[in-house]
Every structure is written in C-alpha cells, then in structure tokens.
Amino acid sequence: xxxxxxxxxxxxxxxxxxxxxxxxxxxxxxxxxxxxxxxxxxxxxxxxxxxxxxxxxxxxxxxxxxxxxxxxxxxxxxxxxxxxxxxxxxxxxxxxxxxxxxxxxxxxxxxxxxxxxxxxxxxxxxxxxxxxxxxxxxxxxxxxxxxxxxxxxxxxxxxxxxxxxxxxxxxxxxxxxxxxxxxxxxxxxxxxxxxxxxxxxxxxxxxxxxxxxxxxxxxxxxxxxxxxxxxxxxxxxxxxx
Numbered sequence: 001x002x003x004x005x006x007x008x009x010x011x012x013x014x015x016x017x018x019x020x021x022x023x024x025x026x027x028x029x030x031x032x033x034x035x036x037x038x039x040x041x042x043x044x045x046x047x048x049x050x051x052x053x054x055x056x057x058x059x060x061x062x063x064x065x066x067x068x069x070x071x072x073x074x075x076x077x078x079x080x081x082x083x084x085x086x087x088x089x090x091x092x093x094x095x096x097x098x099x100x101x102x103x104x105x106x107x108x109x110x111x112x113x114x115x116x117x118x119x120x121x122x123x124x125x126x127x128x129x130x131x132x133x134x135x136x137x138x139x140x141x142x143x144x145x146x147x148x149x150x151x152x153x154x155x156x157x158x159x160x161x162x163x164x165x166x167x168x169x170x171x172x173x174x175x176x177x178x179x180x181x182x183x184x185x186x187x188x189x190x191x192x193x194x195x196x197x198x199x200x201x202x203x204x205x206x207x208x209x210x211x212x213x214x215x216x217x218x219x220x221x222x223x224x225x226x227x228x229x230x231x232x233x234x235x236x237x238x239x240x241x
Contacts, residue, residue: 002026003201005113005183007034007148009051010063011041011087012187012237015196016050018215019186023200032106034148034183035061035115037099039080040233041187042223044087048095060102061115061148062124067091068100071124079230086229110203111144118145126150130163133180137163143173144201144208145180152191153184153199153210167191173206181208187220194240 004023009016023029033056038044040063051058063080065071067088073081091099104121106113116124118136126149127133133156136145154167159177171179184197191197195212202208221234 001203002029003111003203004029004031004198005034005146005181005201006031006056006186006198007115007146007183008036008061008151008185008187009033009041009047010036010039010185010187011044011047011083012196012215012220013041013043013046013050014217014220015187015213015215016047018213019196019198020050020054022211022213031056032113032146033058034113034146035059035102036063036148037061038067038087038091039063040083040224040229041220042227042229044091045095047187048091048098052098057106057113058102059106059113059115060099060104063087064099064102065124068096070100079232082230083233086227107142110142111146111201112140112142113146116147116149124149127156127180127182130156130165133163133165134158136180137178140178140180143178145178146199146201147180147182148185150182150190151185151188153182153189153197155179155181155208169210171208173208179208181210184210188237189240192240194238 066084114121137158157164183199186196199210224234
C-alpha cells in the first residue's frame with residue numbers, strides 16, 4: 001500500500017485533476033489531504049466533490065474552517081478574506097457540512113496528518129522553523145507527520161535530539177529518526193515552482209517522494225478572473241509564489 005498525500009488544493013480544479021491523473025494508474029493506494037480544499041480558486045465545490053469521490057481522508061485547514069465559520073478571518077490578508085467570503089457564498093450545504101465535519105488531526109499508527117502543527121492544531125500555526133517543528137516532534141507518536149499550510153514542500157528530521165531541514169525531493173526513513181514532511185501545495189505553490197506538488201509515502205520501502213506535476217495554469221487563471229476574484233490570485237499561480 002502506498003499513501004498519496006495532497007494539501008492546499010485551494011479550489012484549483014485543474015491542478016487537482018492533473019495530480020489525480022498522475023497517480024491514477026496505481027490501484028494499491030490511499031489518499032490523504034492535509035487541509036485547505038477550498039479558498040483562492042474558482043472551483044471550490046468541484047474540488048470538494050472530487051476529493052470525496054477519491055475516497056480521501058482529510059483534515060481541516062484554516063480556509064476550510066473559515067468558510068464554515070469555525071475560524072476568524074481577521075488574520076487573513078484582504079485577498080484571502082475576499083476569496084473566503086466568495087467561496088462561502090457559493091458552497092452547497094453538503095460541501096459545508098463535509099468541511100465542518102473534518103478532524104484537526106488524523107493518525108493511523110504509521111503516520112499523522114495535520115494542517116499546520118500538532119501543538120494547538122486549531123490555531124493553524126505555520127511550521128517555518130526548527131523550533132516550531134520541535135514542538136510537534138515532542139508530541140508526535142508516529143515516525144512521520146505530514147503537514148501543509150505554508151505551500152512550501154520540504155521536511156524536518158529529528159535525530160539524536162537535533163532538528164535539521166531539507167527541501168530535497170526524496171526521503172529515506174531511518175529507524176532512529178522522526179520526520180515532519182510538508183507536502184507542498186496542489187493548487188497554489190509558493191516555492192517559485194508553479195507546478196502542482198504532492199507526496200507519495202511507501203512504508204514498505206521506507207521512502208517518501210515529493211512530486212511535481214504540470215497543469216493548465218492559464219485555464220485556472222481565467223476562471224479566477226471570470227469569477228470576479230482578486231486578479232492577484234490568478235497572477236501568483238504562474239509565478240509559483
């Protein structure tokens with residue numbers, strides 16, 4: 001069994017479909033989403049439906065929480081807040097109920113999934129430093145934790161009490177170490193690479209791979225503009241930032 005971990009789709013159906021197509025040839029897989037199915041993009045309902053149809057297990061992201069009224073948008077920037085309001089007005093009751101029912105953390109014995117951090121997961125803290133990673137390592141019960149939120153793929157490792165960071169695309173798990181892996185973003189990458197990003201975990205081989213996939217960025221951009229969403233949300237897709 002291989003595990004596909006996606007995150008931060010953000011209503012970008014073109015990116016999501018390309019990612020799904022890239023791993024659709026494998027039958028022995030389970031899909032997990034580290035949050036933020038919606039927000040920013042023009043196809044929130046369609047992305048929720050697609051994730052459900054894939055049988056994915058999901059955790060709650062801050063944008064998912066915001067559109068259901070679980071999270072305050074006071075700390076969102078103006079464009080993000082406008083996108084949340086636009087999305088909330090267009091999501092069906094079925095989609096909102098689905099998002100509202102998502103847990104903050106998922107754990108299955110092999111690995112753990114959260115949107116931001118394991119400490120105070122309801123606060124959706126960005127894990128951008130070794131200090132933040134250590135807070136999660138201290139309460140992590142499994143060897144691996146997958147997160148999203150920052151839209152930047154990479155991973156922290158804890159070995160002999162010390163935390164290191166890498167943005168490499170392949171991880172070989174060592175028995176004596178623990179790992180926190182950011183799966184990047186399907187729908188709005190922010191590491192100067194505009195391709196959709198996700199990761200694959202093979203527990204039998206003890207390997208994790210971060211993968212990139214091309215998608216129709218122009219189509220996703222046009223949908224954002226036609227929907228009347230802030231143009232900056234379209235522009236950043238091409239920039240990958």
